[in-house]
Amino acid sequence: MALVLTEEQTMLRDTAAQFFKERAPVANFRKLRDTNDQTGFDKSVWKEMADLGFAGVMISEEHGGTGFGPVGLGLVLEQAGRTLAASPLVSTVLVGATAVDLGGNALQRNNILPKVASGEIVLALALEEGAHHNPYKIGTTAEDHSGTYRLNGRKSFVLDGHVADKFIVVARTGGHVADRHGLTLFIVDVGTPGLKVTRTKMVDSRNAAIIEFENVSVPSDNVLGSVGAGADILDSVLDLGRIGIAAELLGLISQVFEETVTYLKERKQFGKPIGSFQALAHRAAEMFAEIELCRSVVLDALSAVEERRNDVAQMASLAKARLSDVARLVTNEGLQMHGGMGMTDQFDVGLFMKRARVAAATFGDANFHRDRFATLAGY
């Protein structure tokens, strides 16, 4: 188990930290929000990220990536979380490319993965259908019409869905509405007739979309993995997604915490820094303890994927539940400790708080993952 970074990983983390600080600071994110940017992320920054190897961090060298693996991607996501950098890292690299890598045949992998690594295309996972993450409860159907599938249904909260070039769609080809079996993954190109994409604006000013399918014809060549066994791929994809979001939250939490501690030292009331009051100092110390636990959990979860351990699912749920909860704690406390100024749009803590809640709801909230953790452990 690697709970300490290697030299190579430390270098990657430092490169990422410097990059996001200089090229994608919070100010950039504000600008995207305030100008109501139609893409929702900065394309030139995304290109630079690809050039630095961030887009191909999980992709093998054979397909144009850098092959750094999950720990590498986690380190990049953590640094992105510190500056609220908006990019297709989650939709395309963490989730989309992973699905293709795990489930795709040679042709699909050759076609898609190099374009992800070079930053040319955006992928989006079209999974959710309700207000809560429920990966097997799929009502979207795919009917086999002699070699061509016809898709019907509606997907919501599709991250980066409004700018995606290709969707990875979870549809039902068999079984009943909440069954794990009978799910199939399809690669569907944007622009396919019958496909309707509507951008959704979320509280964190990030991108999501509603995707509607009305008799969308998809050739059987576009099936990802085997028919009816999509959940086998999906589970692994989602677990990596959960761990990746937890890594992003670790960065977000660390940033809010550091800014809060700085404020406790600087802001004076009653003639002294407010951090000198034990009521605040002890709460800061408690948060520090929680964050230390977060760091261990995220690192171990990433290692579990990298080492193909058999406890990836448990670690994914542990990481996602803990990081969602601590992100809520730290953004709430961070705001409270900033007082009235924390309530202003001018300060960043509110932006982090909004992102923290959307990230917490992505790929299952803390309730979902506590329940899953217990179920997996058999109690």
Place this chain on the structure above:
Amino acid sequence: MEALEKFRQETREWLEANCPPSIRTPMPEDESPWGGRNPKWKNPESKLWMEQMASRGWTAPTWPKAYGGGGLTKEENLVLMQELRRINARPALMSFGIWMLGPALLQYANEEQKLEHLPKIVRGEIRWCQGYSEPGAGSDLAGLQTKCEDKGDHYLVNGQKIWTSYANYADWIFCLVRTDTSKKHEGISFLLIDMANGGVETRPITMISGASPFCETFLTDVKVPKGNLVGELNKGWTIAKALLQHEREMISGMGLGNASAGSSFASLEQAAKDYVGEVDGKIANAGLREHLTRQLMDGKAFALTMQRSMEEAKAGHGPGAASSIFKYYGTELNKRRYELLLEIAGTQALGWEGDSFSAEELSIPRAWLRSKGNSIEGGTTEVQLNVVAKRVLGLPIE
């Protein structure tokens, strides 16, 4: 008792005759009746309603008639409130003058000041805002620095206030100013300032919810007549404390969920069933169900405590120790309520705009963000807990 029933009958008839039809429907925020020198009357019936109510002094029902108030007893006022609620009447006038300044003037102002200001408040002619906090004086309010110098025939005020609610729409501001720099609490005075007389500039602050209900207010060489000092020089802190008490009581009521009146999420348990589903009548998600139950039990216990305190007061006992926890507990409860609502409605509670969210759903993130200020404004949770620890428990903290 008979007299009270007669009053009820008369009130009911008068309201029936004078409350316009549109006033008996839920009030959109942009029809809030704030009055003032430059009132915005989107709905002309709002203006009519305010004037009718003010003509009887019923915008400030319990204030003495001599100052334009309704002169009602507590019991009569209760009847009036019941009758207004019976027809779902909107408020006739929303006013910091009525809620905050008026009670302070009644207690501390001289006769001339009461006659000058109170009737205009009752009639909605002047809109007031509160100039208390400063960038360097938040929790440490008594550390305020806005300078007020005696220039013989007038005062000269210089300084900056922050978190002045709706200052950009207000006509007058009631301010805490420093009149003695050698003392802290004993160097503060309470001053009324006409914002139209020059030197007052307001700048709205954009909050995390996107709204701008607060301003920064800059006071530069503002000349104020000496007659605008309320109470004695350097005794303003007493008035400030009394006023803060009113404000805290107002904010603590939010914990009961009344703040979201008109929202279909008044029932959290129904929302949970709708968004999460149910199995045999039980909310399908055990973790969520437990959080929800805890919230509803705490809410019930808090409501009972407020009720107990009210009944004790009615029975002639002074405010009990329980009242000191209201602001703290009510605001923390309200914040938890909105966190829970996010948990319940999932990604549907996280939308900012667009057709895929209902109007109720879009109101959640804004109200959630707004609720975060409850434990900061009007005395932070930390300040409230200090008050309890020091004054109620007698703990020897600094």
